[in-house]
Amino acid sequence: MDQGKPGDAVKASFSLDVSILDIPANAVRTQATLFMAAGIAGVILPGLPGWPLIMISISLLAAKGSKIAILDKWMTRKFPAARQEALRFAFCLKRDLDKRFPPTK
Numbered sequence: 001m002d003q004g005k006p007g008d009a010v011k012a013s014f015s016l017d018v019s020i021l022d023i024p025a026n027a028v029r030t031q032a033t034l035f036m037a038a039g040i041a042g043v044i045l046p047g048l049p050g051w052p053l054i055m056i057s058i059s060l061l062a063a064k065g066s067k068i069a070i071l072d073k074w075m076t077r078k079f080p081a082a083r084q085e086a087l088r089f090a091f092c093l094k095r096d097l098d099k100r101f102p103p104t105k
Contacts, residue, residue, distance in 0.1 A: 053086070
């Protein structure tokens with residue numbers, strides 16, 4: 001039985017793009033900066049996962065249309081499963097925060 005590539009199961013079970021996060025355009029840069037700062041702290045400090053947070057930051061900035069999209073494409077090609085899991089984490093975090101603090105109208 002053919003096992004396929006390691007990232008195939010993640011792609012099949014949960015196909016996710018940054019657009020599903022539904023973040024307002026003016027908040028993208030702020031959130032990407034916060035994820036980047038936390039990611040750098042996670043790389044330096046033990047106990048905090050740094051690389052997934054940096055991947056989220058790069059994906060958010062790439063969706064905005066910046067020049068960092070080249071890095072996001074490379075990340076998608078080289079580490080598809082890790083990128084999917086990082087975006088899944090961001091989606092779950094956003095969903096949880098929306099439940100706890102519903103947007104005011």
